[in-house]
Amino acid sequence: MAEIAVMGLGTVGTGVVKIISDNAGIISKKLGEPLQVRTILVRRFRDGPYRHLCTDDFSKIENDPAIRVVVETIGGVDAAYEYTRRCLEAGKHVVTANKQLIAERGCELLELARKKNIKYLFEASVGGGIPILHPMLECLAANRIDEVYGILNGTTNYILTRMVRTGAFFSDALREAQRRGYAEADPTADVDGIDAGRKICVLGDLAFGHQIDPESVPMEGISKLSLRDVKIANRAGYRIKLLGRALRLGPENGFESGSRTAYVAPHLIPESMPIANVEDVFNAIVVRGNAVGEVMFYGRGAGEMPTASACVSDVMECLSSWGEAPLWSPDVSGFENPLKLRCRHYFRIEGSLTDAAMAFGQVEVLSEDGETAFLTEPVTGLDAKKRAEKLNVLSCLRVLS
Ligand code: NDP
Ligand code: HSE
Numbered sequence: 001m002a003e004i005a006v007m008g009l010g011t012v013g014t015g016v017v018k019i020i021s022d023n024a025g026i027i028s029k030k031l032g033e034p035l036q037v038r039t040i041l042v043r044r045f046r047d048g049p050y051r052h053l054c055t056d057d058f059s060k061i062e063n064d065p066a067i068r069v070v071v072e073t074i075g076g077v078d079a080a081y082e083y084t085r086r087c088l089e090a091g092k093h094v095v096t097a098n099k100q101l102i103a104e105r106g107c108e109l110l111e112l113a114r115k116k117n118i119k120y121l122f123e124a125s126v127g128g129g130i131p132i133l134h135p136m137l138e139c140l141a142a143n144r145i146d147e148v149y150g151i152l153n154g155t156t157n158y159i160l161t162r163m164v165r166t167g168a169f170f171s172d173a174l175r176e177a178q179r180r181g182y183a184e185a186d187p188t189a190d191v192d193g194i195d196a197g198r199k200i201c202v203l204g205d206l207a208f209g210h211q212i213d214p215e216s217v218p219m220e221g222i223s224k225l226s227l228r229d230v231k232i233a234n235r236a237g238y239r240i241k242l243l244g245r246a247l248r249l250g251p252e253n254g255f256e257s258g259s260r261t262a263y264v265a266p267h268l269i270p271e272s273m274p275i276a277n278v279e280d281v282f283n284a285i286v287v288r289g290n291a292v293g294e295v296m297f298y299g300r301g302a303g304e305m306p307t308a309s310a311c312v313s314d315v316m317e318c319l320s321s322w323g324e325a326p327l328w329s330p331d332v333s334g335f336e337n338p339l340k341l342r343c344r345h346y347f348r349i350e351g352s353l354t355d356a357a358m359a360f361g362q363v364e365v366l367s368e369d370g371e372t373a374f375l376t377e378p379v380t381g382l383d384a385k386k387r388a389e390k391l392n393v394l395s396c397l398r399v400l401s
Pocket of ligand 2: 125154156184190301302303
């Protein structure tokens with residue numbers, strides 16, 4: 001019998017306990033022994049089917065030699081960091097869905113796990129139920145990863161889909177995402193692109209082998225996005241999606257060898273690209289390897305059971321001999337400002353086509369309706385900003401190509 005603990009009985013923690021019970025037969029067959037939840041750490045006791053397993057005393061987990069794996073689904077950094085560190089120090093494997101903790105303190109905690117010869121796994125921290133971290137590290141191991149980008153936040157993709165498809169108000173769509181268990185405890189992290197930013201840091205850390213400091217990553221969410229831009233883009237054959245992007249940079253694109261960058265921002269995406277049609281709570285992550293080309297991973301990016309599916313699979317990996325331990329270097333040097341990247345830009349201005357052409361030369365007009373919406377030729381973000389200085393800019397978005 002393998003016994004584990006769960007810390008935090010919220011959306012994901014409850015899903016973990018449910019899967020271990022519902023799929024007990026399958027799990028036991030694959031592990032070669034039954035898997036059981038022995039203790040659940042809560043901060044407030046509530047009635048329910050797992051009440052008899054609950055404690056609010058962390059030392060009951062830390063000091064219990066029968067507990068081999070601890071699942072951390074508390075979220076945030078403070079208590080989650082402290083308990084994770086102490087579980088690893090106590091020689092227990094730890095599994096988490098907590099992207100904030102991995103993005104901010106992952107490097108240090110992974111090093112501690114390595115020293116203790118135990119596992120610290122976090123497949124659920126990016127893409128919810130989508131297998132992405134293991135496939136990127138293992139199945140694409142023969143590649144140099146040059147780029148990772150994707151729709152990394154289920155809540156904002158759900159909100160955008162509801163607003164565009166059914167005309168729902170932003171606040172109603174957000175409330176529904178919260179009711180379904182998709183949103184973070186503080187949903188501004190979703191709406192302002194911070195959650196996607198933490199995930200792109202984790203993906204970049206693993207893809208490039210160096211820490212990306214979340215503090216240096218520009219993160220823009222959907223709160224300033226106008227439905228007018230969404231409609232103009234749709235009519236012109238584009239969809240607007242919130243993307244996180246991390247790129248390896250080098251002399252071939254005018255940067256120092258070994259440099260990299262990452263950012264989060266809404267993008268126009270041509271509707272012919274599969275990722276443009278990823279809707280609702282679904283996420284999609286594209287990995288570009290130098291041998292394989294582009295590979296896209298797709299599935300439910302948030303929610304109780306999809307996320308718990310990834311957590312429980314990680315628990316099973318801890319208890320078996322599958323998989324290599326992920327690790328990256330703490331060296332953050334070589335991070336470039338993503339505004340140095342060249343791409344086409346979408347602008348909506350209060351002004352005429354002549355104003356647009358004076359600033360950008362040749363442009364592609366999408367709409368002239370009192371205001372002018374247009375696409376530029378590829379320019380760096382810094383250049384776009386400079387050229388637009390004299391324009392009355394209502395919106396500016398990057399275009400993915
Ligand atoms: P919830 O807010 O639903 O659950 C967190 C739980 O942890 C709550 O029950 C909370 O208790 C409890 N908790 C908080 N502090 C402590 C503490 N000090 N000791 C014991 N329990 C504590 O969050 P989620 O389940 O949605 O998310 C958990 C983690 O998983 C987060 O890191 C999140 O980013 C990540 N994640 C979530 C996904 C989702 O779809 N929801 C998907 C992928 C990752 P109380 O009820 O008292 O507040
Ligand atoms: N709040 C996150 C999202 C949960 O909506 O994507 C999954 O990480």
